[in-house]
Amino acid sequence: MMARVKMISQVAALVGGVLCLTALQAETLPSSASAQAARPKSPELIQLELRQNQQAMAEAAARAEAEARAKAEQEASARAEAKARAKQAAREKQLSDATSLMNAGKPADAYALLLPNEFERAGEVRFDYLLGIAALDSGKPDKATLALERVLAVDPNYAGARLDMARAYYQLGDLARAKNEFNLVMKQDPPEAARATIKKYLDAIRAYEEAKKTRFTGYLEGTLGHDSNINGATSQAQIPVPAFGNLVFTLNQSSLETADTYAGFAGGLEVNHLLSPVWGVYAGTDLRTRSHASHREFNNADLAARAGFSYSRNEDVFRFGFMGDQYRFGRGYEPEPYRYGTGFNAEWRHPASPSDQLTLFGQFTQNRFVTTGMTVQDHDLTLMGASWLHVLGNGKSVVYGSFVGGRESAVAPVTSTNPNGGRPDGDKTLFGLRAGSQITWNESWDYLVGVGIQSGKYSRENLAFMAQRSDTTWDLSAGVNWHWDSNWTVRSQLAVSSNKSNIPVYSFDRNDISVGIRRDFK
Template sequence: NPPEAARVTIRKYLDAIAAQQAAKQTRSSAYVEVGLGHDTNVNNSTSQSQIDVPVFGNQTFTLNPTNLKTADNYYSAATGGEVSHNLNASWGLYAGADVRQRGNITQTRFDTLSLDGRAGVTFTDSGKNIFRIGGTGGRYNLARVHDRDSTGFSADWRHVYSPANQVSLFAQHGRNRFVDPAMTINDFDQTILGTGWLHALADRQSVMFGSLFLANENDVAPVTPANPSGGRADGNKQSLGVRAGGQTAMREDTELFASLGFQSGSYDKTNASFLRKRKDRHLDLSAGANWHWDKNWTLRPQFNYARNYSDIVIYRYNRRDISLTVRRDFR
């Protein structure tokens, strides 16, 4: 038997090895961020105050101010985290949650709060294929009032072709249910199927990405005395979307990023007021920078632009949002 001093030294080494193995088995990360910004359209509404309604012989109506484009300054706050645990070399578990709040300085009736959670299983095949499937759930508040709930599942597969290229397939399904009985007319189920690609450039400082997806919103609002035909005013929705973007490191502590997305959506029900089936085309642009003045601290200025064109005037809008966010990561 080794002497006592040797046994103590050996035990310390064994404990250190065990701690390293445990760290590899269980990983966790978290973040906190706060920000300030200005939004030219906090309620995603049209700027046209008077509209002609075909069902009333194109009589002109004036919209309520709450349904018109409204600008405001805002503050934002968010926190969240995720824990993953490897059961063995192939299988693992994960769970995470996020809380996000956005408060407007004057237009508080459009304040929002979202709580989202997720948990599931991962499977890794020799590091080349990564599968992930799990459940999701969320709650959304509008103006400090419980607005709607969501539940569903998500699944994705990533394949690493090379150190520079990854492809992915993903699927999501969710149930969205409004709490206020007067709003249940807007209940819907959503299914999304898509594929993505990520490419690292030869300089190892820049990445590009792209994705293509199909989405279907199934109109599931119940039949009620106030809604005898059931469903939303515009019915089911089918969409096709595409997104592309990239990120590049300008310096060791700074990255620039940008993305552009387009989505086309068609509804299958003739709107009873506007006597036509709604079609939308949505464009969005995002650009900004991440400055890491410390390995755990990030300052992010960002600009977002969105424009929705619709053949029904009340759904047309544009929006510009500029913000500055400070983030602290915990790893």
């Protein structure tokens, strides 16, 4: 038993020794994997590993950059959305505040609130419509039409905007456009309340058009003044006459320049009646008188009458009429007229632009003298000319210019005292230019200035002076008007003129200063 135990112990010791030796060998002998790892790497392997490492780093950086960009874009988008919401809220608040002001009966305040943003928000239907009605209800119909036109350009069927556009045209006095817009709204079948309002406007327009078919205008005017040459005569009392060897003749006092104060009166009436939208007729008369304080022999009165018809096409106006004139001269204007005039005239007025008007005109007049000794002055006058009128930026002041050319044809018959017929100086060819302006300073004051020149040459030699008469006349006028209301005007005026002739008896200078008061009836 003991021997068996001893044997077992010896065997165990032997096995343990073997195991220890094996373990020791395992620690001292390298494995195949370690040996493989201990060998040096090839250059190709090193490059491959380097590229792999760089690619991994780039991918990591790209992921980080993409994540940062996405985060920045999200934050920017959030800020933009917040800003847009704030801007939209401000826009809505402006419209809401303006609407509240309109509802409170403060359209002027609503217009002042909206106006600063008109340029930025023009084209927004809600903004333009609110701006338009605020302008309209605060007395600015011209501004209202601009805003409402933008609304209708976007939405032609916006009945409310079209109705307010019609109201704006009505306030501006453009009744034709107002009527057209009201009728367009009626075709859109508006509510009954709107229809009743439109009907009132259309009735008012119809009543105005009926009244306008026949229109009367008139005026009365009184003047006080001083004229340095009431008879338009020369100041040269002694005239040498070539036909008599330059013998000097002395003119009598009535043929010399005479100064005097005077009182003038003028009045006129005209009626215009429309036969249709394009055809009309007119008639009118004017009376002008002048009475002198000391030299009543030079008192005079001029009565003129006219009648004719007019035709309108688009914005062009054509007029053709007949006229008559009777001029009286003397203390009590004498039993018979001094001169008669009859004839006709025609004109065409064309608006070349909203601020410019061109007028072409022509006239033919037969002038016949009644006073004994003056019948040799009978002549027919033919005139043609053109004028241009320009309205300045304020819409009230104007400048103008014109030219005229014509001929006086001497028609006195041959008699025993006038063996050659016609008048001593023969026919007259004339040409004239004129320019001027009327500047409106404000509602009460305006200023006038005008200058003109006219030349005239006669066809026959004047037998007494052995020369063909040639005259040049110029004139200058300036005045101030004070309007104390729309119908009453006080005018002060200075007129200076001069005629230079190669025949001295016809040369003269003249100065006229006056103050007048006028009442217009419209």
